[in-house]
Amino acid sequence: MRLKGIKINGFKSFADKISLSFSNGITAIVGPNGSGKSNISDAVRWVLGEQSAKMLRGAKMEDVIFSGTQKRNPMGFAEVTLILDNSDRTFHIEFDEVEVTRKVFLSGESQYMINKSACRLKDIHEIFMDTGLGRDGYSMVGQGKIEEILSSKSDDRRQIFEEAAGISKYRYRKEEAQRKLVRTNENLDRVYDIIAELE
Numbered sequence: 001m002r003l004k005g006i007k008i009n010g011f012k013s014f015a016d017k018i019s020l021s022f023s024n025g026i027t028a029i030v031g032p033n034g035s036g037k038s039n040i041s042d043a044v045r046w047v048l049g050e051q052s053a054k055m056l057r058g059a060k061m062e063d064v065i066f067s068g069t070q071k072r073n074p075m076g077f078a079e080v081t082l083i084l085d086n087s088d089r090t091f092h093i094e095f096d097e098v099e100v101t102r103k104v105f106l107s108g109e110s111q112y113m114i115n116k117s118a119c120r121l122k123d124i125h126e127i128f129m130d131t132g133l134g135r136d137g138y139s140m141v142g143q144g145k146i147e148e149i150l151s152s153k154s155d156d157r158r159q160i161f162e163e164a165a166g167i168s169k170y171r172y173r174k175e176e177a178q179r180k181l182v183r184t185n186e187n188l189d190r191v192y193d194i195i196a197e198l199e
């Protein structure tokens, strides 16, 4: 699996539609201060499912939408697509190329797509889970992440090893099943209450 390219439209400083291709090997992005280098990594992080505006250096999620300049009007939405090579079937999808898209409107409404088909944020989290790529993956190493790895809190370090070992998907499913169990027990209590009232 490899990141082959990214298409950005209306995200942060990118008012114009841009398309970047990443060939094999190492790609370095260079440019003057404030030219938008970090905005590209923010765009990648955003599509991978980042839900924290703070992690994207904003106050609220809509801050990722191009806010305009003296010469250009603000945009009404931001859209970013990651193009991933899937010839090794890292993602359990029968396509050699996987396109993952995230779009947000000024109203706050969000849209997610996998290979141009609408999906939920949950589906995006699930396809990236255990690939090391997801929101909590170790493929994006920001400043905070290094602190997390060096942290004395064993829980923080454990999360990184669990993602690498490919077991975070099962932890997530277990937690989801436990939440359902709690809800089911609450519903059961309600049913017992009603039965008791009727008797």
Ligand code: ATP
Pocket (backbone or CB within 6 Å): 011, 012, 013, 014, 031, 032, 033, 034, 035, 036, 037, 038, 039, 040, 063, 064, 065, 066, 067, 068
């Ligand atoms: P440095 O080398 O200093 O780290 P950089 O190349 O990484 O800089 P970025 O931090 O990616 O630069 O980009 C900062 C620029 O992006 C700023 O000029 C900021 O005004 C602009 N920017 C951020 N969010 C938006 C937005 N929503 N709309 C328009 N411009 C934005």
